[in-house]
Amino acid sequence: MYCNACGATVPDDSMQCPECGAPMRAQARPVSPPMKMKNYLVESIVVTICCCLPFGIAAIVFAAQVNGKLQAGDIAGAQDAANKAKMFCWIGFGIGLLVNLIVIIVQALAVMASSGAQM
Amino acid sequence: MSIHHKPHEPVLWVVTGAGAVAACVFLLVFPPGASAYGPVCGFYRLTGLYCPGCGSSRALYQLLHVNVAAAFRCNPFFVLIAPWLVWQYVNWGLRLVGMESLPALRPRSAWALYALAAALTVFAVLRNLPWWPFNLLAPGGP
Numbered sequence: 289m290y291c292n293a294c295g296a297t298v299p300d301d302s303m304q305c306p307e308c309g310a311p312m313r314a315q316a317r318p319v320s321p322p323m324k325m326k327n328y329l330v331e332s333i334v335v336t337i338c339c340c341l342p343f344g345i346a347a348i349v350f351a352a353q354v355n356g357k358l359q360a361g362d363i364a365g366a367q368d369a370a371n372k373a374k375m376f377c378w379i380g381f382g383i384g385l386l387v388n389l390i391v392i393i394v395q396a397l398a399v400m401a402s403s404g405a406q407m
Numbered sequence: 408m409s410i411h412h413k414p415h416e417p418v419l420w421v422v423t424g425a426g427a428v429a430a431c432v433f434l435l436v437f438p439p440g441a442s443a444y445g446p447v448c449g450f451y452r453l454t455g456l457y458c459p460g461c462g463s464s465r466a467l468y469q470l471l472h473v474n475v476a477a478a479f480r481c482n483p484f485f486v487l488i489a490p491w492l493v494w495q496y497v498n499w500g501l502r503l504v505g506m507e508s509l510p511a512l513r514p515r516s517a518w519a520l521y522a523l524a525a526a527l528t529v530f531a532v533l534r535n536l537p538w539w540p541f542n543l544l545a546p547g548g549p
Contacts, residue, residue: 329520330492333488333492336459336527337459337484337488338446338460341459341531344460345528348523348524348527352517352520352521352523353517355515355516355520356517383449387447388446388447391452
């Protein structure tokens with residue numbers, strides 16, 4: 289680690305900086321940068337527009353929860369909320385895709401049936 | 408800024424962009440309403456109610472023809488959020504090639520996102536009301 293007073297490199301278990309004599313124990317540990325975590329906001333919005341109504345909005349709510357918990361320092365809670373947001377995005381996307389596939393198949397079957405009846 | 412990208416992420420970026428371009432081309436070739444083809448809204452099919460996304464295909468079609476006012480009447484939320492989505496996509500690309508991304512424009516606060524969820528819910532309810540001025544929010548407008 290580094291001595292906050294003079295910047296010298298100091299072994300981690302030092303009690304005192306060999307360069308300037310400042311006590312090492314009293315110095316604060318380096319502050320980690322603010323946590324960034326993927327909250328799936330963009331995906332949630334896309335799902336809300338394209339796919340299935342309640343799931344997109346639910347995903348946005350959990351994305352909001354990620355932000356809130358990150359700011360409160362609850363990293364585990366934020367990760368849990370992020371997982372839920374991701375899950376709702378996938379559910380909404382899956383349902384939207386399924387509905388469109390069903391419609392395409394039904395339309396194709398209808399076209400085939402009508403052309404078959406004319407034969 | 409350290410890069411923690413999964414190896415397939417550039418592919419995902421290209422596929423997303425290609426998908427968006429394909430959607431625009433599809434709309435230009437098969438204008439919504441003029442043909443039987445096009446994505447369907449499961450929610451509308453099942454309930455007959457407009458979800459927040461209803462009209463976004465038509466709105467995109469209008470935007471492609473640079474008809475912003477008509478696009479707004481199809482889906483105001485889409486018109487407002489589409490530039491933001493493009494911005495996010497561009498930033499994603501910049502980060503992938505290791506360049507400095509533009510300001511993220513993503514709120515860090517929770518209340519902003521709760522407000523968005525609430526606004527979308529209100530929008531979904533209001534646009535289904537048959538009275539003026541709420542029916543202006545429905546796709547197609549008056």
